[in-house]
Amino acid sequence: MTLAVLGPRGTFSCELAEKIKEADEEILLCSTIHDVFVSVTENQIRGIVPVENSEAGGVGETLDGLMQTDCKITAEYYMPIRHFFASEYGFDEIEVVYTHPQSHEQACEFLRSLRDISIIHTSSNSQSAKEAKKALNSAAVTTESAAKLYNLPLLKKDIQNSQNNITRFLEISSGIILPDKPDKCSIVIIPKENRPGLLYGILEIFAKNGINLTRIESRPSKEGIGRYVFFIDFExxxxxxxxxxxxxxxxGIKELGCYKNRSLTE
Amino acid sequence: MTLAVLGPRGTFSCELAEKIKEADEEILLCSTIHDVFVSVTENQIRGIVPVENSEAGGVGETLDGLMQTDCKITAEYYMPIRHFFASEYGFDEIEVVYTHPQSHEQACEFLRSLRDISIIHTSSNSQSAKEAKKALNSAAVTTESAAKLYNLPLLKKDIQNSQNNITRFLEISSGIILPDKPDKCSIVIIPKENRPGLLYGILEIFAKNGINLTRIESRPSKEGIGRYVFFIDFExxxxxxxxxxxxxxxxGIKELGCYKNRSLTE
Incomplete structure (x- = not known):
């Protein structure tokens, strides 16, 4: 079997894939989250995608993938996120910091405390380490595995704003697999019309059935400004x-799957 | 007076600031959205920040700025967004495309149609044009004004996925200014406890008062995964x-301001 995941090697997605893959499973590195959805659909394999982070919020590309493809959610994982500041230079010599925009947001307090540096955004935490290795007087906000991969010394550990920084990942598959006793289900509410009180009417149905929403997130319906769909997770x-x-x-609703919360063994 | 805005020159924020500034008003270019909020607070000036796009969704850094500072919303503007593909090379010669991640998302259909290219993310639409001007065999997804600024020929106009692509911007000020007849108000719901049915109870109050919500968006409360605050706009x-x-x-609620919708004159 194959497990599709956002690459390159050294990203958080990749670190998670290494932890959960079966012994005989190969990891397929994709260059975007959209490509993970395409690979899962075309090759009938499973994939891993990040869906929300406790600091930076929802991952739009994953929500759009769930909306636009027939991939179903088959499990969720919660992964503690640790950001590392890595460089071959001392703090006094660093002039440029490479960082992924989401990592920038998650470590902005530490980064703001550095004086007279420029920040350059990259496409992944792994790319940040690669660029910092090549450029003079530079550093990276990166993962432990990417720093190791590019042989970049760790200057400071745990530079994330919050020590409770957690990313929720979803396992997606091309077919529906309904577990015996799912912990959670996910749906998208796709309003047929834009009428006042619709969302209230929807939440009323949850409340009257005693069903607990664990998350609601709006996304543009892409039919014009002010039109939304709502992603809902419930117990x-x-x-x-x-x-x-x-x-x-x-x-209108689209069912995204019912699934179990799988814990990570350290 | 001074108008603070996300720079560098050539971004959409900057294009909007040029359109709405008073004759004697100077534009202050900030390097992040967070810095716009800081400048507005410290210098008692007004600022312009993007808050949502009809394709890519909410702008987390702006929502966090509204949550974390005392800046109030004093107006909203809707700006049509046009992305341009600019390069000194022909389509056959282009190997690398520079793009801001949000512009990538908003023009992903066009970008996916290009074969054998690498995509490099940048910190702004203006930076994309600057990088494409410097690098060999490269192109940029950028604004009309940034292409002009860096003297980069336009290869293709309107490469955005949707021709209804609109960004909503907010004007923020350091003091409360309540207009005579506001069109809209914005608040953040900050739940004191994480109890089932709370959001339903909140929407019930809107529904019973016949007040129309125009938008609801959840953001992490930054107190751990699964804890949210809710940004609500209402008429x-x-x-x-x-x-x-x-x-x-x-x-718990935080009032973010009541304001008028100001239309843009072409």
């Missing part, structure tokens, strides 16, 4: 199948 | 002041 303790039927009576 | 036709009082009885 599956009781009667959720009937509730989904009731929802379908008042709004 | 101000009737009784909204009483409604805000009722909301305060059941949840």
């Amino acid at each position: 599956t303790d009781r009667g959720w199948q009937d509730m989904v039927k009731n929802l379908k009576k008042i709004t | 101000t036709d009737r009784g909204w002041q009483d409604m805000v009082k009722n909301l305060k009885k059941i949840t």
Whole structure:
């Protein structure tokens, strides 16, 4: 089997894939999150994509992939995120810092404390380490594995703003796999019309069925400004199948899958 | 007076600032959205920040700035977004494309249609043009004004996925200015506890007062994964002041300002 994931080697997605892959499973590195969705669909394999971070919020490209493809969610994983400041230079010599924009946001307090530096955004945490290795007087905000990969000394560990920094990842597959007792389900509400009180009517159905929403996130419907779809995750303790039927009576919905929370062994 | 805005010259924020500035007003270019909020607070000036795009969704750094500072919203503007593909090379010769990550998302269909190119992310649409001017066999996804600034020929106009691509910008100020008849108000719901049904109870207050929500967006509360605050915009036709009082009885809220929608003259 193959596990598709956002590359290059040294990203958080890649670190997670290494932890959860089966012994005989190969990792396929994709260059964008969109490509992970395409690979999963075309090759009937499973993939891993980040969906939200406790500091930086939702990952738009993953929500769009769930909306636009037939991939289904088959598990979720919570991974603690640690950012490292790596460089071959001393703090006094550093003039340029390479960082992925999301890592910039997650480590902005530390980065703001550095004086007289320029920040250059890159396409991945691994790319940041690669660029810092090549350029003079530069440093990277990166992962432990990417710093190791590019042989870049760690100047400071855990530079993330919050020590509770966690990213939630989803496992996606091309087919529906309904586990025996799922922990959670995900749906997208796709309003057929833009009428006042629609969202209230939807949440009423959840409340009356005693079903707990764990997350709601709006995304542009891409039909013009002010038009949205709503991604909702909910717990599956009781009667959720009937509730989904009731929802379908008042709004368009797309079912994204019901799944288990899998814990990571250190 | 001074108008603070995300620089460098040639970004969409800058194009908007040029359109709306008073004759005697100077533009102050900031290097991040966070710096716009800091400048507005420290210098008691007004600023312009992007808050959502009809394709790419909310701008996290702006929502965080509204949450973390005392800046208030004093107006909103809707600006049509046009992306340009600019290069000194022909299509056959282009190997590298420089693009800001949000522009990448908004022009991904066009970019995917190009074969055998690498994409390098930059910190602004203006930076993309600057890099493409320097590097061999390269092109930029950029603005019309940045292409002009760096003297880069336009190969293709309007490469955005959607021809309805619009960005909503907010004018922020350091003091509260309540206009006579505001069009809209913005608040952040800051739940004191994480209890089931809270969001339903909040939307119920809007529905019972006949007040139309125009937008709801969740953001991490930064207190750990699964904890959120909710940014809500609503119309101000009737009784909204009483409604805000009722909301305060059941949840923490932060008022971000009531303001007018200002149209742009071409």
